Amino acid sequence: MTDPAPAGVRLVATDLDGTLLRTDGTLSPRTVTALADARAAGLDVVFVTGRPLRWAAQVFDHVGGHGLAIAANGALLWDVGADRARLVRALDPAAALEVGQRIRAAVPGTMLAVETVDGFGLEPDYLPGHPLTQDARRGAFEELVDAPVLKLLVRREGVVADDYAAEVVAATDGLATVTWSSSGSLLELSAPGVTKASTLELLCVELGIDRDAVVAFGDMPNDLAMLRWVGTSYAMANAHPAVLDAADRVAPTNDEDGVAQVIEQILAGDVGDVEDDGLVPSQG
Structure with a gap:
């Protein structure tokens, strides 16, 4: 038996490459469905990526028509619905x-x-x-x-x-x-102080969402600040060793739809008995 999914989640923040996307760069049908179900259940879904806008936009359809995305490691908060920058945090x-x-x-x-x-x-x-x-x-x-x-x-x-x-x-x-x-x-x-975490924090303040109600997923060092800031953090099983050490829990790999598996568990309200599905506490 493993730890249950976190209760009281209001926002899901997920990295893209190596995390939400499979190794071939695609979103699996299972992940597409999980993201849509999360939005339908009232959860905010925010893509938080190191990708620049020109690459991140390739998957914006799956964040929802009125969703938000954090790109370029926190330097850009993009309003997907309005197709414009909501916040720019750049080096002059x-x-x-x-x-x-x-x-x-x-x-x-x-x-x-x-x-x-x-x-x-x-x-x-x-x-x-x-x-x-x-x-x-x-x-x-x-x-x-x-x-x-x-x-x-x-x-x-x-x-x-x-x-x-x-x-x-x-x-x-x-x-x-x-x-x-x-x-x-x-x-x-x-720019100094600009990370995925600091921009996600600014967004959560604006939305009135406490950090304890945020669950985040990542796989590389640029995710570390975000994983340390949120209430519950998941490293992908394929993550960099530093990420595996820092996260609260470990999700199955990106090629096993690990993010989708956790979202499904959250939506199912599994706060008691949980089958041994690969969602294990981190050893870090």
Whole structure:
């Protein structure tokens, strides 16, 4: 027998990649149904992702026509129904420029790119992890930073993020929030204090929802602040070790529709006997 699902949940906050989405990037029919059932039951469903707006929008249909989504690791709160930004928490251009210059000086071999509300720009030698859209800009970093920066992206080929994150944190000296959401070399920098957690907190205050009534799901270090802030946190079974250690509980993997399984349990009101379904307390 495992712990029952949390009672009194009013809001479900879920990461996308490695969490809600399957490894092939799709939402399973079971997950689509669980999200719709949660909304029908009166729960707020909020996607909280590191993805920029241009990628997050691909799954906005499933957050509901009047739903909200937090993108770019908390730098953007997007009103899906109105198709507009509700809150932007960006690095101003001068600050982004200083942060980038500090990183290049202190951490040799790094390449930089920027995400803004309007699109993506990257240095000539930056190797993107995904195919570029036609409106992506290539140019010198100093030329790319001509608007508020939602995320400053840093790549250092031949290593993984865990290997050099501390160097970048030291170089930025509190001028940016440093995190990562993939197993590769990519680091993601936001304005100071901007995380998934801090923007989710602002939203919950606006909605009048206490943190104890929020359940959240994640799998990578950029989810850590959110998982530590909410009332009940789930790491996916496929999560980064730091996430597994920090979360209250462990849900089945993203390919096993772990988020859907927990939502189904919440909606069923399982607060007593629970079958052994893989939802286990974290060892962290």
